[in-house]
């Protein structure tokens with residue numbers, strides 16, 4: 001087992017987040033949780049997009065592919081499919097994952113790729129300085145939506161459920177214990193696992209503040225049955241107060257994306273360990 | 289006696305022209321005959337008019353011919369679009385109801401009730417087999433060879449289907465024999481060393497030989513074939529094949545796979561590639577390799593979805609924002625499709641750059657015979673190092689190439705970044721680091737140009753006139769030059785179009801007159817050469833009607849260049 005300090009960077013980097021940003025809570029808990037999971041550190045890979053949230057992997061001592069805005073999920077999918085041994089964590093903001101990358105969000109769920117999907121849902125665009133995100137509340141005034149947001153906020157949890165996601169959770173960025181438990185469960189889950197996280201953006205979101213999240217969220221009770229799809233769907237549509245915790249965990253685990261791939265039917269090696277079978281290639285040439 | 293023949297099958301979509309084509313060309317191979325078969329189809333699933341042209345003759349034949357010797361009409365609209373291609377000795381064959389009287393009376397026409405004959409043999413669906421029999425008989429080829437093809441094709445079907453097909457073949461053959469054409473087709477000696485392929489299969493084979501083990505793409509004609517080809521080989525060769533939700537996902541999957549140690553490829557056409565451009569730029573910035581195949585079709589926008597053009601050269605060469613090295617390849621023959629597709633993986637892995645393969649509908653969908661590739665000692669360098677604790681993804685090296693690590697292989701961490709980054713892969717805005725990293729990436733250009741794929745040069749080394757082309761126009765130009773005294777003229781075919789091979793400068797400096805032949809409207813390769821070398825191009829031969837250049841067109845271009853030379 002590794003110790004916590006191993007996920008701490010051995011060198012200094014300049015952190016780009018504002019003091020007090022909810023992202024810090026996520027970063028610390030992610031590092032802490034990983035340190036307690038029994039997996040070689042070299043096998044941990046982050047795939048992130050662009051945004052304040054998407055910078056998280058820069059601050060963790062692990063592998064990462066910090067790619068394009070919105071595109072973390074296809075990258076994560078391919079990493080997992082190319083080496084199923086790796087623990088792949090796709091990570092980014094609500095704009096990144098539910099906006100620019102919305103189509104990938106839908107289809108990654110359908111593929112049931114065995115990854116952990118962390119979304120920092122701060123209900124605003126942080127990096128580009130305060131425009132509305134897909135989850136911004138109606139009426140929120142921003143430097144761009146000067147008369148207030150008029151669009152219906154997206155409901156990522158309901159979308160994920162309806163596209164067949166088997167693991168859905170929500171948590172507040174400051175709740176270390178709960179987040180740790182949820183991430184550990186998501187890592188264990190053999191399939192796509194969505195964790196929608198609320199990190200307040202202290203610089204731009206003056207509505208969904210630390211106080212607002214405290215007052216407008218609650219954790220589902222111990223006797224909540226998170227194996228029930230209907231109950232989970234009900235929770236996803238609750239608006240008065242936003243439910244948190246593991247809201248759905250499908251007990252009938254479907255095969256994951258990599259388990260379906262015929263590339264692994266006769267060969268369990270990761271792609272980088274393979275070479276082309278020249279004998280079979282010559283046979284193909286002879287019979288084409 | 290005539291030594292070659294051009295046969296065109298003309299019918300509606302869904303009538304099974306492709307089946308006749310397949311059975312027929314395999315029969316030709318058995319007969320040791322050389323052929324070239326090219327199709328043009330309308331963008332619809334039923335109806336309309338599709339044609340397949342099969343040319344039989346010497347091994348030089350590798351292009352589309354305008355002039356039709358035998359037109360076999362399969363459906364109602366079978367003559368209208370091709371009648372201008374008939375000549376005084378052309379023959380038309382088909383059901384009476386499908387051939388308008390005005391046409392029937394102007395040409396030598398034979399009415400053959402294909403469908404009734406098929407019914408006699410037991411089933412109207414046997415029409416295609418009757419036609420196959422007819423054509424074999426008409427060309428004086430052996431019936432038993434057609435029989436063998438049918439047995440092979442239907443080997444998994446019930447006995448009755450096979451006997452009915454053989455009966456249909458026989459009936460067609462008998463009537464065809466009565467209309468035999470006097471012709472002396474040259475036999476090749478060594479067909480066992482040749483195989484039938486189209487460009488799609490050739491690119492697919494090359495990819496597997498190059499170690500391709502990951503393919504993600506979104507269907508778009510004419511690029512889809514390579515995706516389907518690899519899907520069929522996925523289990524045998526252990527290839528991850530996925531239909532992505534869009535082209536943006538496809539290119540990002542390709543990058544994710546290479547990052548994790550895969551050898552990945554995507555395939556598309558111009559429209560899909562336009563969506564991938566940000567990903568190509570990401571490949572340049574992260575130095576994560578990528579291989580992208582673009583099967584070109586005429587644009588802009590949806591354009592002519594099922595037809596051919598070379599209109600996306602500039603798109604490929606200038607793909608992606610920012611400045612970074614990339615390689616653009618353009619095979620011109622089946623043999624080049626195989627070897628260039630194979631090589632693309634090696635180049636991508638060696639330099640950590642995006643590699644783009646440009647083909648087009650004509651090249652991808654045309655069938656011909658090609659030298660059987662020998663893959664028995666195929667191997668490749670993976671260019672992967674086992675990382676140590678001190679591993680740095682973007683280590684600055686003399687030649688700009690940093691050793692490539694993959695996550696999970698070694699003790700180090702592989703950290704790639706689309707932001708400007710330092711050697712550890714961390715975001716930076718330090719101006720000195722930025723400059724150093726730009727120089728590191730761009731430095732790879734020097735190595736790339738030292739190891740280019742050289743152009744193929746045909747003709748007189750003492751040339752004063754130089755014909756230049758790239759990609760799929762190779763076949764038609766090479767055919768037009770064959771058996772010609774080409775004093776004073778040379779032809780350079782480029783299968784690497786970017787970066788330009790260094791020899792281009794020497795070639796163009798020697799030439800007093802430069803003619804560039806391209807299947808597009810604005811002379812894109814000519815412009816690229818002008819831009820890179822500052823030389824003058826004297827003439828552009830262009831075509832952008834959705835069809836490939838015909839042998840007649842290119843022959844006349846070459847004849848006029850040759851007479852221009854001899855007049856001097």
Ligand SMILES: Cc1ncc(C[n+]2csc(CCOP(=O)(O)OP(=O)(O)O)c2C)c(N)n1
Nearest residue numbers: 050051052053069093094095096125126127
């Ligand atoms: C293709 C593209 N479009 C736009 C941008 C600009 N951009 C960067 S991050 C971002 C949104 C950031 O919001 P979010 O993903 O919610 O992350 P946050 O910064 O709030 O953590 C945008 C629009 C970009 N980098 N790339």
Ligand code: SF4
Nearest residue numbers: 018021052126201202
């Ligand atoms: S802008 Fe908002 S989200 Fe970004 S670091 Fe600052 S507080 Fe956090």
